[in-house]
Amino acid sequence: MLNKLGKYEIRRELGRGAMGIVYEGYDPFIERTVAIKSIQKSMIDKSEAGEILSRFRREAQAAGRLTHPNIVSVYEYGEDGDVAFIAMEFVAGTELREHFDRTTRFKINDSVIIMTQLLDALEYSHSHGVIHRDIKPSNILITEDGQVKIADFGIAKIESSELTQIGTVLGTPSYMSPEQFMGLAADRRSDIYSAGVILYQFLTGERPFTGSNMTIIMHKVLNHAPALRSKLNPDLPDALCKVAEKAMAKQPEDRFQTAAEFIKYLKIAVESPAPEARAFSAEATKISGSAQDPQKIGVGQSSIIDFNMDDFEVRLKESQREADRKSGIADIQEQQDNSLREVNLGFHQFILSQESVAIPAAALPVSDTHILPAAPAVLNESGLLAGLAREAKESLDSRQSALQESRTRDGRVNDALNRIAKFFNPFIRHVNEVGPAINRTYRYDARTIYSSLKWRDATIESRKQSLFDAALTDFVALSINLCAPGPVLLKRPWGPLETIKKELQVLKLRVIDDMDAASKKPKQEWLETRLAADFPVQIKFQGNYTESNINVVCLNIAAFGASVCKLDPDDVTPAFLDDLGIFLIGRSDKLPAQLRCV
Missing domain, CATH: 3.30.200.20 (Phosphorylase Kinase; domain 1)
Incomplete structure (x- = not known):
């Protein structure tokens, strides 16, 4: 040493x-x-x-x-x-991860105190142009007196720096934002998403998205909504659920835009008393403590906090109106309100009162005869019913038009996935018979290198799903085994064994030797173990019928690691499929531009 x-x-x-x-x-x-x-x-x-x-x-x-x-x-x-x-x-403290690993269930007040300190630090960091990009429990230290410390700015982005390029996937899977998985630029809202995941973990005791490998986690982050409420903890206050859900919104613009805003609504959620709280006895109040000041409630005290959802919504709307006035949105909404009043006025003019029904059409004002050119001449003909019928027909026509447009878009995605399957089915069959050499080198680290690879046992899988009244293709997945001439030696300095195992598991690299047995031997400077000669290359085309495009999820496609991008259905042409096939069999080092550039 x-x-x-x-x-x-x-x-x-x-x-x-x-x-x-x-x-x-x-x-x-x-x-x-x-x-x-x-x-x-x-x-x-x-x-x-x-x-x-x-x-x-x-x-x-x-x-x-x-x-x-x-x-x-x-x-x-x-x-x-x-x-x-x-x-x-030097911080004498415990990682938040260790508390979560021990399944420590934090009281709501304690969770809010920790979250407030975390968000306050992020607001300061963001205001000084630093985006952390790897907010997770193992990077959050808690001292014995409850002070929070954020550590490890190893992949932080300084706003004036160009060191990290768009397209690079950095972070820890369970806490990464959707835009980080997609290799897009990360800003302060990515940190807010990660903080939202930690709030979720405080509230439920679980991470929102888990899986056996990075690909599964990525798919869930991009496509699934977190199960925050009744499935995990039916007693969670609605207000806190709404705060966590907003922080973890898929689109950055739908999240809190700053950490300060996150803190503001977190405090509103906690400080809003429920209607039932007013009926509580003085004894119950003594037991539950004051919900107005979470800082005064320490570890071990009751975490019962009641919420007035009506009050919370009022505060939320008032704050939003204030923000809208500053941004100019209020003027637009006022114009819309004026338009709505004009529509309502026209509607009231349109509906005849019972007294006016008996008046001959000639006696109606000009404006009314213009609105109702076919005003009823007899008592059994209702202008209201006629107007409602026209509105119902227009609404039905509009829905049918939207449905037809949606089916057209869905059809484009479905047809593109079918073209992919139609190409790769014979492609896989022919290439499996040839077993070509793949002129590509894969590096796990500086010393662990896979080279002289050969194609082995590729498979293709696809699945249909029911959407409305149609059976549409859900995904088309291609999996290839690449094989080196023999086992590959992994040699690296000793480190936490579980970390190494997880890295290998994410990349689906299999260990031949017993790493646990090796760890029990007297410590050496280096860990040496053999990895199996083969590893998978996977590419999955997932139909995204909501956004009318295709999510492409790749594992070990050009190098070790996972990546994701979007593909326009119209880009799935014979030329695109040929280029992708040529890359997969090692005749080209370049992925099709449609995948690289998305």
Whole structure:
């Protein structure tokens, strides 16, 4: 173990990862304990060194410009020989992840206190141009006195920086926003989504989207709504459910736009008393405590909080009207209200009163005869019924037109998926017979490389779904096994075994040797184990009939990892399918532009 890094004395090792070590250190000049995160430059593959070291420096730059009581402070970035390091605040606390792993159920008040501190730190960070992009329980520390500290700005985005390009998927799957999965630009609303996931976990004890691999989680994040209410905890207050659901909206523009706004509505939800609360006895009030000030309710006290949904909705609408007035939306709505009054006036003129029915048509004002050119001449003919009949017919025609338009759009998606299936069925059969060599190299890390690959045992799967009165194609999935000449050696510095296992599981890389048995042997500098020679390449075309396009979910398609994009049904042409087929059999290194550019 090192004795010193720069001016810092090394006291002990706190943790170890694939490329670096975290130490407890001591600054002899200021006389304070620090945490030191280090990377050994010689352990990084030369082709990746630039990006990894840039990201490491960016972590110091991002956190170093932030001074906030709920953010771990960075003191210094330095290099000492072969080691680059960051010296930062030493926090004696527990990761929120450990609390969740122990299935600790937080009281609502305690959850709100933690969430408020987290969001306050994010509001400060965002206001200084830093987007964290990896908000998750393992990056949130809680001290013994309940103070929250956000750590690990390793993949943070500084708004003036261009280091992270659009198309790069970074983050932790269960806490990543839909736009991060799709490789789109992440902004402050991505952090708000991740914070919403943590609020969900506080309220329910579970993550909203889970799965055995990244592809399954990604599919759920992009296509499913979280089951927040009766399925998990029927006692959850409606107001808090609405706050969590808004924070986790699929579209960034539908979420809270700032962390401060998130805090505002979180407090409104907690501070809104339920109508039943007014009827509670004084004894019940003593038991439940004051819902008006969540900061005064400590750990171990009752978390019963009652809500007045009417009051919550009123506050929500008032705040929205205030925001609308500032943005100019109120003027538009006022014009719409005036238009509505004109329509109502016309409708009232249209409906004849019983007294006016008996008046001859000639006696009606000109405006009325214009509105009702066929005014009833006898008592048994109702102008109201005639008008309602016309409205009903117009409404029915409109619905039928919309339905026909929807079916046309659905038909485009369905036809495109059928073209994909029609192409790949014979394609798979012929290529399986040939078993071509794939001139592509896959790197798990600097030392674990799959090369000289051959195509093995590809399969295709598709499924229909019922939508309205039609059976439409749900998805078409292609799976290929690529096989190296023999087992591949995985050699890397010792780190947490479960982390390595999860990484391999996500990529579907199979381990031949018993890693658990190896971990029980006396610790060596390196972990060595053999990986199976084969691994899957998967591409799934999922019909998105809501948005009238196709979601394309890929695993290990051009390199190890998962990606997702959208495909316009009209782009599924013979030329596109040929280009994709040529790429899959290794005759080209370029994916079709329609997939790359989405």
